[in-house]
Amino acid sequence: MSPTAPTTTSLSPDWPCQVKSPGSRDWERTATRWLRDLLPARYAGYSPLVRHHVLLARHAQIQVQHEIRAVRVALQTSRAELPTLGVAPAVIENTIRMYAMELEQLGRLARGVRLVMEALMDDGPTSRRTTAQRR
Template identity: 85%
Template sequence: MPQMVLTSLSPDWPCQVKAPGTHDWERTATRWLRDLLPARYAGYSTLTRHHVLLARHAQLQLQHEMRAIRVALETSRVELPALGVVDAVIENTIRMYAVELEQLGRLARGVRLVGDALLVSSGVPGRRR
């Protein structure tokens, strides 16, 4: 298995994952990726045994979460008053969604980086984005 060691990591590289090429980095990457998924996915051995599939699924999961947050953000001012939610709570909800969308974006960038590093580690050239 080819080893790669980066001299500097992207600011989007997750702090919970060791640098590629260091001892046990793939285990930390797998654990981090698995933690991003709903708990029910831990029982799927296909995902837990194949790191690249796990990274792909985590990326898809985050994309769907981001879509859901965007819909919630875009519809809050129209739909929440009809549910009896007061303006102050609506504004707090919109801020919460905006913060969550930013956080999910950071996680998605981290998943892409980790996934690319796992591909290289397994001998498959990384994706270019």
């Protein structure tokens, strides 16, 4: 196997299917596209996030964490607050199920972002420099 050939290690089940395996051709491009899609559109023009993939991953991680907190609050307050808004009991139950499913999805996203961020850090120039310094 040549030193530039992609590794064939198995990926975690939490690895996003939209992102190619680390080491494969264009994997970083697919990772940054996926990470950008997790952020509000207005962030696409911020040059630090566009130029520095690890910063993009960090911001996506923070964004997903905030979404998790928001959904948890919505879930925890549904039974108390939705009736006062005139929402029917059946709709409240469906809303609670929706929030629970969204929390699961956000948990998977958070794990995926963490994995992609770690892979980007492993592939970055600082990790190579650190590895070379240890030798």
